Every structure is written in structure tokens, then in C-alpha cells.
Amino acid sequence: MSATIRDIADIETAHAPNPRRGRLPGWGAALTLAAKILLALVFGLPLVFMIVSSFKPDTQIFGDLGGIQAFLPVGNISLNNYVGVFDRVPFAQFLFNSVLISVLTVGLGLIVNSLAAFALSRIRIPGGRIALGVILATLIVPFEVMALPLLWEVNQLPYFDGSQIVQGWLDTYTVQIVPFVASAFSIFLFYQYFDSIPRELDEAARVDGAGWFRIYRSIIMPLAGPAIATVAILTFLPAWNQYLWPLMVTQSEAVRPAMVGIDYFKQLNTSWGQIMAYASIITIPVLALFVAFQRSFVNSIASQGLKG
Amino acid sequence: MSIVTEPVAASERAAELPSRLPPRKAGTARGRTDAVVGWIMLAPAAILILTFLLVPIGLTFGLAFTNARLISPEPAHFVGLDNFVAVFTDDTFWASLRNTIVFTVVIVPLQSALALVLAVLVNTRTRGTTFFRTVYFLPVVTSIVVVSMLWLFLYQKDGLINVVLSKVGIQGPDWLGDPHWALLAIILMSAWQAMGFHMIIWLSGLQTIPAELYEAASLDGASRWQQFTNVTWPGLRGTRTFILITITIAAFGLFAQVNIMTQGGPLNSTSTLVFQAVRSGFQQQQTGYASAISLVFFVLVLIVTLTQRFLTRDKEARR
Numbered sequence: 001m002s003a004t005i006r007d008i009a010d011i012e013t014a015h016a017p018n019p020r021r022g023r024l025p026g027w028g029a030a031l032t033l034a035a036k037i038l039l040a041l042v043f044g045l046p047l048v049f050m051i052v053s054s055f056k057p058d059t060q061i062f063g064d065l066g067g068i069q070a071f072l073p074v075g076n077i078s079l080n081n082y083v084g085v086f087d088r089v090p091f092a093q094f095l096f097n098s099v100l101i102s103v104l105t106v107g108l109g110l111i112v113n114s115l116a117a118f119a120l121s122r123i124r125i126p127g128g129r130i131a132l133g134v135i136l137a138t139l140i141v142p143f144e145v146m147a148l149p150l151l152w153e154v155n156q157l158p159y160f161d162g163s164q165i166v167q168g169w170l171d172t173y174t175v176q177i178v179p180f181v182a183s184a185f186s187i188f189l190f191y192q193y194f195d196s197i198p199r200e201l202d203e204a205a206r207v208d209g210a211g212w213f214r215i216y217r218s219i220i221m222p223l224a225g226p227a228i229a230t231v232a233i234l235t236f237l238p239a240w241n242q243y244l245w246p247l248m249v250t251q252s253e254a255v256r257p258a259m260v261g262i263d264y265f266k267q268l269n270t271s272w273g274q275i276m277a278y279a280s281i282i283t284i285p286v287l288a289l290f291v292a293f294q295r296s297f298v299n300s301i302a303s304q305g306l307k308g
Numbered sequence: 309m310s311i312v313t314e315p316v317a318a319s320e321r322a323a324e325l326p327s328r329l330p331p332r333k334a335g336t337a338r339g340r341t342d343a344v345v346g347w348i349m350l351a352p353a354a355i356l357i358l359t360f361l362l363v364p365i366g367l368t369f370g371l372a373f374t375n376a377r378l379i380s381p382e383p384a385h386f387v388g389l390d391n392f393v394a395v396f397t398d399d400t401f402w403a404s405l406r407n408t409i410v411f412t413v414v415i416v417p418l419q420s421a422l423a424l425v426l427a428v429l430v431n432t433r434t435r436g437t438t439f440f441r442t443v444y445f446l447p448v449v450t451s452i453v454v455v456s457m458l459w460l461f462l463y464q465k466d467g468l469i470n471v472v473l474s475k476v477g478i479q480g481p482d483w484l485g486d487p488h489w490a491l492l493a494i495i496l497m498s499a500w501q502a503m504g505f506h507m508i509i510w511l512s513g514l515q516t517i518p519a520e521l522y523e524a525a526s527l528d529g530a531s532r533w534q535q536f537t538n539v540t541w542p543g544l545r546g547t548r549t550f551i552l553i554t555i556t557i558a559a560f561g562l563f564a565q566v567n568i569m570t571q572g573g574p575l576n577s578t579s580t581l582v583f584q585a586v587r588s589g590f591q592q593q594q595t596g597y598a599s600a601i602s603l604v605f606f607v608l609v610l611i612v613t614l615t616q617r618f619l620t621r622d623k624e625a626r627r
Contacts, residue, residue: 036429036436040443043500047446049468050458065471116353124339125346131354138361140613144561144582145606146364148589148598149371152378153364182356212345241451243564244582248590259453263568272461279454290449294442297449301505302512 045071050283054081054276061272081277088268090253091278094261098282101176101257102239108181109235110228116182117190118216122202132191135184144244150179151248175249176257180239186231193227194220230300233293240286258282368606371599378593391600401601403576404584407491408608411580412559414492419499420506420551427510428536441511445504452501456568459497460484463569484570487577494565494578502558506551513547514540549620556612560605581605 048071053061055077064070085091119125120132154169169175201223202215210218221228246260256264262278269275290297372391376384395401430441447455462468463483470480483493521539530538563582566572572579572587581601589598 032429036440039426039429040440043447043504044443046458046462046468046500047450049462050454062466065466065468070468112352112356115349119346119349123342123346123349125343125350128346128350131350134362135353135357138357138365140557140609141361141365141606142557142561142609144563144585145602145609146361146368147582148585148595148602149367150360150364151590152371152376152595153367155378178356179360182353182360184357184361187353212342212349216349237449241453243451243453244586247567248586259451262453262457266457275457275461279457283450283454286449286451287446290446298445298508301508 047283050276051280053273054280055079056081056273058271058273061276081271081273082281084271084274085265085278085281088274089261089265091258091261091281093253094256094258095281097173097255098240098257098259101173101242102236104173104177105180105239106232106235108177109183109186110231112181113183113186113231114190114221114224114228115216117187117194118220119212120187121191121194122199122215122220123212135187138184139188147244147248154179154249170249171251171255173255176242176246176255179245180235180242183235186235189231189234190224190227193224197223226296226299229293229296233296233300236289237286368599368602371596372603374596376595376599378589378595380593384596387596391597394597395600395604400576400579401584404572404579404581405604407576407578408560408562408580408582411491411495411498411562412556415495415499415559416552416555418495419503419555420548422499423503423506423551424510426503426507427514428540430507431511431514441507444507447501448504450501452498452564453568455497455501456565459493460569463493463497485574487573487575490570490574490578494562494569498559498562498565502555506555509547509551510544513544516547517543549616553612553616557609560608560612581608 052071052073055073056064057076057078057080060075061070064075069075120128154175156167157169158165158167159169159172159174160166197220201219202210205215205219241259242257243259246257247263250256250260259282262275262282265278266275371384373386373388374384375387375390426444430437430444464470465482465485469483473480481489484490517540521543522535525535525539561582562580563586566578566580566583567586570578572583581604585598585601585605588594588601
């Protein structure tokens, strides 16, 4: 990662038109600024509208459409829509399910994928290079290609439900987590990062008698912070936003994640204010994470482009 | 559209990585121990990838030739090309294939070009640049499910978009209710959602172009547009390939927007391959039929990937 981009502001202005020579004429600069502001409205206002509307009763949402107040928290502002969301569906349960599924997918994924990448990068294993080649070849297959065959497969697999073995994984947490723990892309990112860590470090530890697990835990992983952050973000977002898969594999409210719940919620009622409240609750945590970890977010996305 | 996109050239690049492992004789005791420890570390990922990636890919091929059902007491049996005959004689399939291709052909240039415009606009050091970059990026961190819900409201006949249009004297269509407009409505919304992602990738591509090239160009008296066509555009070749391929493959997978906003309607004008695969393989439980559709989808992805590799190889050979 030679060209490390730390946050949106840090992306260098590669060729910023030379301020002295290539200075835009005054009207050109004004035009550019106007375009930027217009675009900011196009990208920002729908989200502002969503959050603002979540505090308004339906009649007012429609009444406000005609003017600027559609984007302002004015009039009859209350938390009634939010109360309504929790009243109508077991929303706390949905949120808990989403958090549990995302956190476990990320946590298990970090361990499993980094271990595999470590073995492939550091240890001479028979068949290792073939395994790496196969793993990377699967990168071109989009999930949607195998979603339906995978659905059939998980429905055939044996499942231990706590007391006995039954057939099929449907309607469990397991089916929403386990298939997404191992990721070819995460292995690739870790592998690339581990390869950039000098081998002298682990050679020295080997001489001192350290085993491979110890080298992994005490030398390599503590140095792999940026890779861990990138993989965590690139695993968390799809896990949180997952839609197609839980739509097919969950039937009961007990295991339904919030993202699929919104579809179900909308079928139960057509109060747009409540739908906006629901949408805001499941969006704001991710927006907050984005603002807090903006550097890592942008870095992980930019690094994909540099590597592709 | 998911935020994770995979670098397609990854496998090629890995193949080029020289093996820098220390040479060690295979037969020694230490070599054997290493192999065992190595496989223990690799095993969890290997087993999961085998079970949830390779087996389903294989099943896509296998099940497409059977009458497998999602839930059935009877074991599936071989039915030859029956599923494909059924798929290819179904008008809904052809409509879905057409919509998927139209969606892709329109959104790829639209989204990549506008993302480049955004990138060039915010590739400055003027005040407020960070603010603009952040705002353009916000829809990317918003789930496509939430975005679809929000735009379902915005696109209503008397929704926000038509109200705004009426202010400037345009009478907006019934976006999602009119077969002529529904697919376009989904295209515009999808581009809006994902554009910031590609803006960041374009920006990091712009960053790799050496500043000296611009200095030389402006010394030679090149206009900004000439600088763009002679320096920027050629310098973005690698970025361009990556962006085109990721948008294309993501576009082929169009599903969530359709499922939430239109259910494939009106008159199948927004039905897509994945939407049909889910309808047949999940709602109607016809796994065999759905696998046949998935296989068609897979072939499309392969064609695009191979074409892209062929084209980039061609360019490298000519250089």
C-alpha cells in the first residue's frame, strides 16, 4: 500500500491545476462551485429528507413536499414514528439479530481468513499454491450466481439444534453467518499485507524456537492493523446490509435481521413517517461508523482500486 | 449494489507473485511438521470455501440439469435440457434478460462517467472539498434497501421528485408505475447510490498520475481539456478497467431495488435475471429451473470478464 490514502481529505490533489498558471477565470470557478453545490444537494437532500420526515406525522410529510420545509425539522416534530416502529414489530429483536450476525461474521472472518492467509504466505505446505489459486479464481463469481443452489444446499445439510440432529439450516443464525465467514477477498487482502511484512522477523522468532501459531499471534497480527481494519469494514458493510440471503433463509422474527425486517414492516403498514423512522435507525449507526472511521473506510475502498 | 467489489485481475496477479518461501526439503521432519501446522491453519477457511463457495458453484451446473426442488421428499433426478428449454421458451425470462442487459448497458457509462466528473470536481485543494467528497459519498454507506425504500417514496406520482419537477414546469411521469419509465427510474437511483464509491476509486487513480506530466503539458500550452484527454485519460487506464468491470458485474446482479420497488412490474418492465431466479428457486421452490437461470447469469459474467481480459491483453501487446 504505497499510496496510502488516510481519509477523504487526504486524497492528494494529484494535479490540482497549477494555481498560478492554470487559474480558472472568475466565472469558471463560480460555475464549478455552483456545480458542486448542486450535486451536494442532489446527493445529500434525499437523506436529509429521510431523517427529517422520520420526525413528522404523515399528513405533514405530504403537506411539506411543496417547499423548503420538506427538508427542515419544523412543524409538528415528535418521536411518535420511532415509538410506532417498536410497537408494530419486534424491532429491538431485529436490531439485535443484525448486530449479532454482523459482529460474528466480522470476528470469525478476521480469525479464519488471517490464519489461512498466514499459512499461505509463510508456511511451505504441499498444495498451498494450488489452494491459493483456487481461492482467488472464485473472486470472479458473484454471490447471486450461486445463491439459489446454495439455498438448496443449506437446506440439505444436517443441523444440530441443541438436542438432536435435524435436516436443514434454514431459519437460524448459523445459516446467516457461517457461509460468509471465509472470504476469498479477505484472504487475498491479508495475504498481500502479510507478504509485505519482512520475513526476517519470523525467521528470528523461529530460531528462538517460536511455533507458527505464536509467530502469527505475537508478530504478524500485531503488525497487521491496517489490513485488519480494511477487512473488518469490507466484511461488516455487506453483513449489515445483507438482503437477498436473509430474505430467503429467515422465516421467524426471532432470527430476522433489520434489513429484511423493513420490507416486512412496509407490508404491515403504509405510514411513511414510520418507514422513514425505521430506515433512519438502521442507517444512522453505519453513517456514524463512517464518520468515526472515515480514514479506514476510504482507505479500504481506495486500496481496492489501486490493486485491481 | 454492494460496497465490496472484487478485483478481477487478482488471481492473475497472485500467479505472478514470486514464491519467496525459504527453500526447505520436503522430506525432513521439520518440513512435515510445517505442512501439518500449515494445513491446520488453512483448514477452517478451506473447508468453508469448499462447502459454501465451490460446492454451490458446482451445484449450479449440476442442478440445472435436474428437477431438484427446494423442499421435496423425492430425490432429484436428471432431466437433461428440460430446464433450459423451459427457460428459453419463457417470455418473462427474455424480458428479464433484456432488462438486465439494458440496465447494465445504460448504467455502466452513466455511472462511471458521472463518477469521474465528481472525482475531477473534488480533485482540488479549495475550501470545502472534504465536505463535498463526504456528501457525495454518503449514499454509498446507506444500504440499497434503505435507499430503495426512500426513493419508493420520492418516486411516487405526487412524491418529492415530481413536486420539484413541477416547480420548473415539468410534469413528471408516474416513475415506477409506467412501464416506459420504471427501469430508468431504477437506473437513476442505483447510479445515485453507488457513484460516490467509484468517485473514490477514480480519485485514487488520479493520484497516481505524476504531477510533472501536467506541468509539462501546461508548459506546452495545453488547455485543461487537452490535459484531460492527453494526460488524465491515458493515465487512468488501469482504474478504468477496474471500474467498468465492477460496475458491470454488480449491474448484472440487480435484485434488491427491483424486489422492494416494483416486484418486476409493471408488465415485467423491471424484472431481472436474479429476480426471476429468486422467484423460481425460492418462492416456487424450483431449484433446477433457478439453477438454469443462474447458469445463464454466470455465462454473462464470464463473457464480460474474458472480454475484458482479452481487450486489456491486446492493448499490452500493442504497447
